[in-house]
Amino acid sequence: MLYIGVDLGTSAVKLLLMDETGDIKKIVSREYPLFFPHPGWSEQKPEDWFTQSVEGIQELTAGCDKSQVAGISFGGQMHGLVVLDGADRVIRPAILWNDGRTGEETDYLNQVIGKEKLSEYTANIAFAGFTAPKILWMKKNEPENFAKIVKIMLPKDYLAYRLSGSFCTDVSDASGMLLMDVKNRCWSKEMLDICGITEDMLPKLYESYEVVGTLKEDIAKELGLPATVKIIAGAGDNAAAAVGTGTVGDGMCNISLGTSGTIFISSKDFGVDENNALHSFAHADGNYHLMGCMLSAASCNKWWNEEILKTKDFAAEQAGITKLGENNVFYLPYLMGERSPHNDPKVRAMFMGMSMDTTRADMTQAVLEGVTFGLRDSLEVARGLGINIERTRICGGGAKSPLWKKMVANIMNLKVDVIESEEGPALGGAMLAAVGCGEYPDVETAAAKIVKVIDTVEPEPGLVAKYEERYQKFKRIYPTVKDLYQG
Known part of the structure; x- marks a missing residue:
């Protein structure tokens, strides 16, 4: 069928x-x-x-x-x-x-x-x-x-x-x-x-x-x-993307680099973080999940390339990026305000740290890193709840970039499992249709049969340490500038 x-x-x-x-x-x-x-x-x-x-x-x-x-x-x-x-x-x-x-x-x-x-x-x-x-x-x-x-x-x-x-x-x-x-x-x-x-x-x-x-x-x-x-x-x-990546059952994680960006953690049990920085939602598998959602993720890269650089060749712009963990330019990825974990619709995107030797590649790198740092903000909330995540699946348009996947692995210090089909919500929808029609007894069985991991991007200890230092600086920027956007 x-x-x-x-x-x-x-x-x-x-x-x-x-x-x-x-x-x-x-x-x-x-x-x-x-x-x-x-x-x-x-x-x-x-x-x-x-x-x-x-x-x-x-x-x-x-x-x-x-x-x-x-x-x-x-x-x-x-x-x-x-x-x-x-x-x-x-x-x-x-x-x-x-x-x-x-x-x-x-x-x-x-x-x-x-x-x-x-x-x-x-x-x-x-x-x-x-x-x-x-x-x-x-x-x-x-x-x-x-x-x-x-x-x-x-x-x-x-x-x-x-x-x-x-x-x-x-x-x-x-x-x-x-x-x-x-x-x-x-x-x-x-x-x-x-x-x-x-x-x-x-x-x-x-x-x-x-x-x-x-x-x-x-x-x-x-x-x-x-x-x-x-x-x-x-x-x-x-939730559909999570089904499509096999992020179902207990303790699984998926990162989506779509128009918006999400970190999605599936759970058999209902739970809420005390500051409500993460969303506590029902999951498509019949259980629950916690989710951090950024309003602008791959859309930041699209905006930077198409509106500012006037190019659609995203891969060419990333080809010259080699100084991972050493970029002095930071980018706040808040083009349309931000949801998780700041809940601030008024804040906006910004670059900082440019100097006379800053290059086009540095700026492009900062955009990709800024989105990933923003997703890590939500991961830190989950870690604060005692949730120990060691690996994640990944999907969305941004997941097609080898460079961005490498950044996710090292900024998050997670093993990033790449699946055979990165079709996210569309595949998840088709899988839910198959379960609904009785092809599979439940969503977890469908995911186990259909979703296949074909590669894993491992974090590199030296690069993890460099990015840890960069992240500690990044997370101080929003609290410093947020008042500029109020009123």
């Missing part, structure tokens, strides 16, 4: 076709626009996601035996606010995960409602990108639109709804809304009251591998697929 994984990203939707053994048959990617109507705002049109996904599925399945397609599932950009009216029309463009407009609402939740209460209700505190602050923003700033709301959903769930008619979400993605009681895997009545919404506005909660419906007849006809194709709930992009 064949399974489709849909990775609904921020810049494009990536669709992957996989057979029951995990063999990837075809991958298709289709882009759609991103809108910045005001500084710090970030929006997309849900209709664009659906149009490009439908056309992408048609392209993906062209030439294959379509009768063999058994299931479709998703990995999706998290936290986005999608709102529909009573006629199922999109009320306004989706407000995305990297949108920073909700500073006042985030402060209200954290300071007036209080972080302790939020953590009690949801296991997390408010971050500017989360969904609940966006709902409060809409209630205050767009009351006419707010009054029209009948359905509230997340980006990938809009696709599931259009494909199957099922108003659904999964526990991993819903964990990032600040509306769900993560420990008990149910909606938080207290948070719904705070946001002025009712439970019937929210989708039904499923585990990521559960079937939510089948293709609607008109959609099946348009796609040329059987109407029996199952739609499986899917997961937030990071």
Whole structure:
């Protein structure tokens, strides 16, 4: 049988076709626009996601035996606010995960409602990108639109709804809304009251591998697929990427160098760090995970190369970098503010330490190192909880760079396991579809069968020591400059 994984990203939707053994048959990617109507705002049109996904599925399945397609599932950009009216029309463009407009609402939740209460209700505190602050923003700033709301959903769930008619979400993605009681895997009545919404506005909660419906007849006809194709709930992009890298079960770690950057630690047990610097979310395997999320990771490298250096040849820019652990230039990777562990939507990126002999290669190196140092900030929080991580999987566009993987190994002092397929959320989505269709009994079994480690990048003691010294300097920069960005 064949399974489709849909990775609904921020810049494009990536669709992957996989057979029951995990063999990837075809991958298709289709882009759609991103809108910045005001500084710090970030929006997309849900209709664009659906149009490009439908056309992408048609392209993906062209030439294959379509009768063999058994299931479709998703990995999706998290936290986005999608709102529909009573006629199922999109009320306004989706407000995305990297949108920073909700500073006042985030402060209200954290300071007036209080972080302790939020953590009690949801296991997390408010971050500017989360969904609940966006709902409060809409209630205050767009009351006419707010009054029209009948359905509230997340980006990938809009696709599931259009494909199957099922108003659904999964526990991993819903964990990032600040509306769900993560420990008990149910909606938080207290948070719904705070946001002025009712439970019937929210989708039904499923585990990521559960079937939510089948293709609607008109959609099946348009796609040329059987109407029996199952739609499986899917997961937030990071949880789906973790499935795709085999980061399931207890004590596994995955680092994702995508548009955003994450460090993801899977756990059988529910847990929260006392400062809520890491997110405590439900995992797609039926368990839990801790996650640190940077808003700008590979996007920092993309910005530096394409907007500043005016090149798309990222590999050529990295070819001249040889002075690992000895760069005097630092880069703070906060192009859109920062989430973990600082929770500061106002801070911005900066370079420091340049001199007359600083080179183009030094600046490029600083960008890659700055992102990795930022991820280490979250790793240190996990280590402070007594979590002993010795190795990590890696995925995302940045993971294709041998240099960046070497930096991760030595800045983090972790063994970095490279897997055969670095397709992240798309592969994870296809794997969840296979589990939902009964191909595998559970997510851990699917991961053990499908995900293969093909190489390991080992940390080098001498380089680890050099980077330790650099990191100790890096982590002093943000506390020193953060007040410059307030007000």
